[in-house]
Amino acid sequence: MNMQTPIYLALDFPTGNEAMHFLNQNEMDEIPVKVGMELFYREGPQIIYQLKEKKHPIFLDLKLHDIPNTVNRAMRNLAALDVDIVNVHALGGAKMIEAAKEGLHSGAADAVPKLISVTMLTSMDEHTVQTDLQQPMELAAYARHLAELSKCAGADGVVCSPHEAASIKAACGESFLTVTPGIRLAGSAPNDQHRIATPAAAKKMGADYLVIGRSVTAADNPKQAYNQAVQEWKNDDNNN
Structure with missing residues (x-):
């Protein structure tokens, strides 16, 4: 497990203490993690600082969707946290996305976070x-x-x-990133998501990065489950 692993673990925990305890208890050092609304709204920037101290790459998943000026100013603040990826809702429109990008460039002290936009939620x-x-x-x-x-x-x-990744790559080019949630290990329950796939299937469909949550966090052995996801991704080429 290292910073090159393209699989972000969704830290969907109520508190920062629970999230950090989970990572420490399962020896999931330096793996990429996703911080969403539930955790960030409870803990604020402090949880980002804690994760960065542990060298976790971070996808800050807040799905901003507001008027362009508000999103611009919010992104200036978020850029200062020095995370790897942030996002907005594409439904906010082109001007809002442009304003988000400008805000990130204005607020970043070092590397500018990647800006990705949410197309359609996997629950739809x-x-x-x-x-x-x-x-x-x-x-x-x-x-x-x-x-x-x-x-x-x-x-x-x-x-x-994952099911839209290939057509999006065809329309937008191979360098245009596709970040795919709805990742489930074989045998895992779909829960409240409909358009799901295994890590190997998502890779074949054109995903660049995966987001996996309950298949790992609710597993009897979370570290083993995460390693299984990584191996499915890595071994895909050998199984063709």
Whole structure:
């Protein structure tokens, strides 16, 4: 396990103490981690400082979605935390994404975090898109549209389902990053996500980075489960 491992572990814990205890207890040193709303809203920047002291690459998953000026100012503050990846909702539009990118450049003291935008949440399916959002496009086509919009606005990549990664790569180019949640080990429950895949399948579909959560954090042996995900990713080429 090292900084080159492209698998971010979602630290979906209520408190920072629980998150840090989990990582320490399971000897998951320096692995990439994702900090979402639940943990960041409880602990604030302090949890980022703690993780950085332990040399964890960090994806700060706050999904900003507001008027461009507000997002710009928020990103200036987040850039100062020196995380690796931050995100916005693509549904905020091109001007908001451009403002986010400018805010990151203005606020970064060192390396500028990668900016990725969320296309469609993995909890959504075709029925939700058509009924709740009243969107006539098919889900995959709409996700691709949002990815193209994001690229034109300066984003470095998108959060998308593994099932949309290949078409997004085809539309936006191989260098456009695809970060895919909804990763489950074989035999794991899907929980509240619909468009899911195993690490090996996600890699074949064109994912650059994976986000895995409950398949690891709820496992009897979390370290072994995380290592299994890493091995599935690494061994994919040998299994073709």
